[in-house]
Amino acid sequence: MTDSLHQPFVIDPDGVAPSQVPFRTLTTGAKMPAIGAGTFGSDHVTPDEVAAAVRGAIACGYRHLDCASVYGNEDRIGEMLKTVFPVIPREEFFITSKVWNDAHAPEAVAASCRKSIADLGCGYLDLYLVHWPFPNFHPPFCDVESRSADAVPFEIERFMATWRAMEQLVDEGLVKAIGTSNVTIPKLELILPRCRIRPAVNEMELHPHFQQPELFEYVQRQGIVVVGYSPIGSPARPERDKTPEDTVDVEDPVMVEIAHKHGIHPATLCVKWAAQRGQVPIPFSTKKRNYLANLKSLCSDPLSDEEMSRIASIDRGCRLIKGQVFLWQSARGWEDLWDLDGTIAK
Numbered sequence: 001m002t003d004s005l006h007q008p009f010v011i012d013p014d015g016v017a018p019s020q021v022p023f024r025t026l027t028t029g030a031k032m033p034a035i036g037a038g039t040f041g042s043d044h045v046t047p048d049e050v051a052a053a054v055r056g057a058i059a060c061g062y063r064h065l066d067c068a069s070v071y072g073n074e075d076r077i078g079e080m081l082k083t084v085f086p087v088i089p090r091e092e093f094f095i096t097s098k099v100w101n102d103a104h105a106p107e108a109v110a111a112s113c114r115k116s117i118a119d120l121g122c123g124y125l126d127l128y129l130v131h132w133p134f135p136n137f138h139p140p141f142c143d144v145e146s147r148s149a150d151a152v153p154f155e156i157e158r159f160m161a162t163w164r165a166m167e168q169l170v171d172e173g174l175v176k177a178i179g180t181s182n183v184t185i186p187k188l189e190l191i192l193p194r195c196r197i198r199p200a201v202n203e204m205e206l207h208p209h210f211q212q213p214e215l216f217e218y219v220q221r222q223g224i225v226v227v228g229y230s231p232i233g234s235p236a237r238p239e240r241d242k243t244p245e246d247t248v249d250v251e252d253p254v255m256v257e258i259a260h261k262h263g264i265h266p267a268t269l270c271v272k273w274a275a276q277r278g279q280v281p282i283p284f285s286t287k288k289r290n291y292l293a294n295l296k297s298l299c300s301d302p303l304s305d306e307e308m309s310r311i312a313s314i315d316r317g318c319r320l321i322k323g324q325v326f327l328w329q330s331a332r333g334w335e336d337l338w339d340l341d342g343t344i345a346k
């Protein structure tokens with residue numbers, strides 16, 4: 001932990017009043033700020049640097065944090081939050097965490113949740129997500145082409161056993177709401193009718209070159225709030241997650257032109273467009289200039305209908321987080337994780 005994180009926390013005078021930031025209302029009645037701070041350091045930003053960035057983002061007005069045990073930094077973020085909570089009460093935050101794929105066994109779900117709460121020092125979570133719908137995991141930094149011998153395809157009853165443990169966390173008051181991440185329509189069609197407590201949120205990859213219109217609309221129709229991850233197209237994602245076919249949202253001429261017109265960076269336009277479309281973007285940024293611009297972009301100067309239509313038209317169906325490392329031995333390729341033909345691959 002760098003010393004600066006232990007300095008007394010002060011609100012940044014350049015920031016945005018949290019009351020000016022739009023919010024979404026979950027089925028539970030809870031209010032989620034319509035932008036959150038991502039916390040995944042993409043293997044190149046250290047846990048302390050992530051904690052410092054989140055501290056700066058909070059000082060500028062962010063009150064929604066997207067955390068996960070697998071990001072390996074919840075203890076550092078928690079250490080930093082100790083200096084924040086005396087100034088901004090815990091209740092003013094919306095804090096998400098996620099159960100990793102190695103903790104899907106029902107007894108492991110509760111243990112993992114309690115560890116995240118303890119590491120973050122936040123008492124309870126506002127939202128707890130099942131990070132991926134597969135209990136498949138891999139060593140950190142492993143070769144993207146490697147396949148675990150234990151990896152298995154999606155199986156509804158196994159998933160529901162995990163989900164029932166998630167529901168129990170709500171019953172026990174450890175978490176206020178639960179949700180899914182990286183699921184598809186065919187999987188949700190199986191999951192939703194079996195839930196005692198339905199997901200309040202679904203977190204999914206969303207950026208201008210990957211708009212997932214069918215899943216986005218399906219989730220919204222279900223009354224589930226959509227959180228969009230990698231909203232800028234994750235330009236700093238690890239090299240192992242890049243393929244030659246990947247496109248770059250912030251270099252799209254339509255994004256560059258509209259951003260220029262509004263006097264913002266195309267990255268900020270990605271965030272602004274996301275929030276105006278109705279998803280909750282959770283951009284990651286280590287720079288005040290960037291995270292402040294992203295936050296401010298939600299508060300004024302909306303995009304016109306024509307600009308929204310033009311951005312809708314640049315969807316390339318370009319999935320960046322393909323999840324190859326979660327494939328089981330007999331899977332054909334990463335497409336099998338995403339049920340592209342409407343059926344769940346076995």
Ligand SMILES: NC(=O)c1ccc[n+]([C@@H]2O[C@H](COP(=O)([O-])OP(=O)(O)OC[C@H]3O[C@@H](n4cnc5c(N)ncnc54)[C@H](OP(=O)(O)O)[C@@H]3O)[C@@H](O)[C@H]2O)c1
Pocket residue numbers: 037038039040041042066067131181182203204228229230231232233234235236237265267268282283284285286287289290291293294321
């Ligand atoms: N549920 C899941 O499975 C899942 C998967 C992936 C990600 N996530 C979550 O989503 C969050 C965001 O996704 P991500 O981190 O992959 O990527 P991202 O938010 O799309 O992109 C982050 C990158 O954009 C840059 N950036 C941010 N704002 C900018 C601005 N205004 N101008 C120029 N550059 C800007 C940042 O650089 P600087 O640091 O230089 O600003 C950073 O390198 C993660 O941190 C994590 O919390 C969830």
